[in-house]
Amino acid sequence: MRFYKYHALGNDYIVCDPVDFPQWKNGPSVDEIRVICHRNFGVGSDGILWGPLPSEKSEFGLRIFNPDGSEAEKSGNGLRIFSRYLWDQKLAKNATFTIETPGGQVTSVIKEDGKLITVDMGSVSFVSTKIPHTGPEREVINEQITVLDRTFTYCSATIGNPHCVLPLPEVSAELAHKYGPHLETHANFPRKTNVQFLQVLDRKNIRIEIWERGAGYTLASGSSSSAAASVAHKLGLVDNDITVHMPGGTIGIEIGANYAIRMTGTVNKVAVGDMHAQLFEVKV
Numbered sequence: 001m002r003f004y005k006y007h008a009l010g011n012d013y014i015v016c017d018p019v020d021f022p023q024w025k026n027g028p029s030v031d032e033i034r035v036i037c038h039r040n041f042g043v044g045s046d047g048i049l050w051g052p053l054p055s056e057k058s059e060f061g062l063r064i065f066n067p068d069g070s071e072a073e074k075s076g077n078g079l080r081i082f083s084r085y086l087w088d089q090k091l092a093k094n095a096t097f098t099i100e101t102p103g104g105q106v107t108s109v110i111k112e113d114g115k116l117i118t119v120d121m122g123s124v125s126f127v128s129t130k131i132p133h134t135g136p137e138r139e140v141i142n143e144q145i146t147v148l149d150r151t152f153t154y155c156s157a158t159i160g161n162p163h164c165v166l167p168l169p170e171v172s173a174e175l176a177h178k179y180g181p182h183l184e185t186h187a188n189f190p191r192k193t194n195v196q197f198l199q200v201l202d203r204k205n206i207r208i209e210i211w212e213r214g215a216g217y218t219l220a221s222g223s224s225s226s227a228a229a230s231v232a233h234k235l236g237l238v239d240n241d242i243t244v245h246m247p248g249g250t251i252g253i254e255i256g257a258n259y260a261i262r263m264t265g266t267v268n269k270v271a272v273g274d275m276h277a278q279l280f281e282v283k284v
């Protein structure tokens, strides 16, 4: 059971290719995902990338799993990592190719032999019924939400997966750890949500602290960068080309017409290894 581990700005994923896991007819089970991703009992990662899968629409298909066993519609860092895997394994014959995710088709462009990758992520929407977010259909902009001892003003967006973006004068990891879990599971979000605390530094730079749906605190997130940059732009606070600063590093976001997002960031290869059958004897 060969696996390939990469990270994107410290947001790490394990690529599991169906050719190496013939026993997984429909992908890994929740128990298998949870133990593989576990930092002590498993290989350890912020998620699993299951692919390449057959696709009728795109050149490659991909499924994305969070460490809690849930499935994500899209992952920006995950898509850069999977694109790098396809390039490294010579499965991608050209430097530009398409990938189908449950959250829509994306287009990847390999640069610097895979050390830098650009992904056209699709378009961001703020519409409640697309996120999904409860209440009447509207764009979720500057609404109020109360968790624990605090009421925040927030916006919500989707780029295939759901996001709750909270603009503040200053952000911190402590904010993400304290309020993130409660926002992630708030009743406003029927499919839960990713959470970003947003600090606008200037018209070309933002800073975010992230609490991910199904993964918790992470050092970087491509879909979070896309959503937070789009919210900042929607609020008139930034221009179209933005650098998103996160604890793990920076991602470039270009906002096009109708909030079409072009994301550019690095990928680092970590390891290639083999999972042992005893890994699956533990349930976490």
Ligand SMILES: N[C@H](CCC[C@H](N)C(=O)O)C(=O)O
Pocket (backbone or CB within 6 Å): 011, 046, 066, 071, 072, 073, 074, 075, 076, 077, 078, 161, 162, 194, 212, 213, 214, 215, 218, 220, 221, 222, 223, 224
């Ligand atoms: N936890 C996310 C998926 C991974 C997102 C993040 N790692 C990224 O790079 O976009 C979700 O359930 O929607």
